[in-house]
Amino acid sequence: MQKRTAAGLTIAALLGIIPAAAFFYFSNRNEVSGYRQQFRTMGTVANFTLYTTSQEKFAKACRLGKAEFRKVIKLADLRNPESELSKLNSQADKAPFPCSMEMWELLMRAETAWKESSGNFDITVKPLMVLWGFYRKRNKLPTDAEIKAAMKCTGFNKLQFDREKRTVKFTVPGMALDLGGIAKGYALDRAAEKIITCGVNSGVLDLGGNLKLLPQPPPEKNFYSVGIRNPGNPAELLKITLQLPGNSAVSTSGDYERFVTIENRRFGHIVNPHSGLPEARTAVTVTTKSALDADIFSTSAYLGGERCANTLEQHYPESKFYFTPPAEK
Numbered sequence: 001m002q003k004r005t006a007a008g009l010t011i012a013a014l015l016g017i018i019p020a021a022a023f024f025y026f027s028n029r030n031e032v033s034g035y036r037q038q039f040r041t042m043g044t045v046a047n048f049t050l051y052t053t054s055q056e057k058f059a060k061a062c063r064l065g066k067a068e069f070r071k072v073i074k075l076a077d078l079r080n081p082e083s084e085l086s087k088l089n090s091q092a093d094k095a096p097f098p099c100s101m102e103m104w105e106l107l108m109r110a111e112t113a114w115k116e117s118s119g120n121f122d123i124t125v126k127p128l129m130v131l132w133g134f135y136r137k138r139n140k141l142p143t144d145a146e147i148k149a150a151m152k153c154t155g156f157n158k159l160q161f162d163r164e165k166r167t168v169k170f171t172v173p174g175m176a177l178d179l180g181g182i183a184k185g186y187a188l189d190r191a192a193e194k195i196i197t198c199g200v201n202s203g204v205l206d207l208g209g210n211l212k213l214l215p216q217p218p219p220e221k222n223f224y225s226v227g228i229r230n231p232g233n234p235a236e237l238l239k240i241t242l243q244l245p246g247n248s249a250v251s252t253s254g255d256y257e258r259f260v261t262i263e264n265r266r267f268g269h270i271v272n273p274h275s276g277l278p279e280a281r282t283a284v285t286v287t288t289k290s291a292l293d294a295d296i297f298s299t300s301a302y303l304g305g306e307r308c309a310n311t312l313e314q315h316y317p318e319s320k321f322y323f324t325p326p327a328e329k
Contacts, residue, residue, distance in 0.1 A: 032202075032219050037062050041069045042077075042184060044208030050195070051202040051218055061200040065191035069207075072187040075102055076179040078126075078135075088168065089126070089176040096160075096167035104166045106182060107159075109292065113182075114156040116315055117300035117308055122273040126176040127153040132278060134269055147276040154273060185251065185295030188212040192291070202246075212291040215246040226250055228285055228324070240322065244287060251294035252285040253302035272303050279303055288319040297321070 035058040036049045048065055052058050077083040081090075088097045099107065113121040127150040129135060131142050142150075153174035160169040184207050191205055192212045202216040204224065213224045224244045227237040242250070253270060272279050279302065286297040293316065301309040301321050309321040 033058075034203075034218070039066070041066070042073060042187065042207065044184075046208070047204075047206040048195075049204045049206070050200050050214075051216075052200045057198060057200060060198050061195040064194035064198060065205065068190040068194055069187050071102075072183055072190065075100070076106075076183045078178065085177060085179060092168055093170040093173050093175060096162060096165070096169040098165065098167050101166075106179060106186060107161070107168060109296070110179075110182060111156065111161075113296045113300065116312060117296075117304055118311070119156070119273060120303040120308055121181065121296055121300040122154065122156050123177045123179060123182065124154045124156055124158065124175060125271050125273050126178040127151075127174060128271045128273070128276050129178055129269070130176075131276075132271060151276045154276075181299045182292065182295055184208060184210045185249070185290070185292035188249065188291035209252060210291060210295060211250040213244060213246055213248045213250075217246055224248065226287075228252070228322070238324070242287060242322075247289055248287055249289060249291035249294040250285065250287050251291070251298040253283060253298035270299060270302055283324050284309070285322040285324070286319060287322075288316060293319070 032051050032053055033055075034049065034051050035055065036047060037058075038045060038047045040046070046069070048062055050058050050061055052061070073080070074083055076085045078086060078089075080086060084100060084103050088099070088103070091097050107123075110121070110123045114123075128147075131146060131150045132138075153172055153176075155172075158171050158175060160171050161167070162169075188205050188207050188210055189212065192214060195203075195205070196214065201214055202218055203214045205212040205214075211226065217223050224246070226242040226244055228240050228242075244250070270279055271277065284298050284301045286294045286301065288294050288297060297309075297312050297316075297319060300312060301323075304311075306321075306323065309323075313319050313321070
């Protein structure tokens with residue numbers, strides 16, 4: 001397995017892209033122009049950088065891509081009580097919840113990820129996320145008793161599936177799912193599929209640092225160049241440049257971007273389902289084909305380390321893992 005170690009890490013970013021703007025274009029010698037649009041969605045900033053022959057085609061591609069993001073929000077937004085995930089969380093402890101095809105697809109992929117990662121990737125950790133203040137601020141550290149109580153409500157093996165009826169049921173009261181480790185990658189894959197259908201085959205979809213690279217590299221390039229920013233100084237990149245083919249995806253997991261501070265201590269948002277504690281380990285950048293898989297693998301390897309990464313690479317040999325030390329606190 002190819003692994004590289006560097007001093008520090010931040011989210012992967014496309015090298016050579018002009019600083020973000022609401023909308024601009026830049027031309028090249030092949031009569032193909034590069035267009036970029038930035039917007040907020042899914043609680044973060046997204047950027048579509050696409051190479052195409054007309055602004056009209058770019059605008060259509062953006063509309064299609066954004067529509068897919070909105071569908072995923074409607075499916076998985078925990079802040080919206082009308083989302084399918086919110087309804088599932090509020091009802092599945094009482095009776096089997098009938099899932100849409102999209103929700104079922106995500107749950108089945110999450111089940112596979114849970115098995116392949118030896119339980120490190122677990123979408124049932126929401127009670128622990130709540131306990132540690134990632135949904136509502138808290139001022140005191142959780143007690144051991146509180147952590148143990150929350151862990152009684154977690155564990156993918158406590159979900160009950162009816163595969164014929166496509167339903168899921170919580171077997172323990174207080175359970176709840178969080179698709180935060182899977183939804184962005186899923187949205188990127190869906191958006192890329194739609195954008196390609198309108199004849200745009202070159203460009204980068206960036207959703208909060210998760211990247212999906214379209215099939216063809218930028219004009220006059222043989223590959224996409226992707227760098228990793230230094231978490232201690234976001235203005236600079238580490239001495240790592242990934243040269244990736246089209247149809248690739250990149251995701252990074254670390255404890256330096258989303259965190260809470262409790263009693264003057266900082267805790268990253270990735271909670272270990274085995275211990276119930278937020279982890280502060282080496283960060284991981286993953287490259288693979290699917291943005292959904294990249295999203296899953298970075299979380300899994302962040303928690304499970306190189307042993308987990310080795311296992312995943314046996315199942316997905318096109319995947320590569322890059323470990324870096326955590327940012328300085």
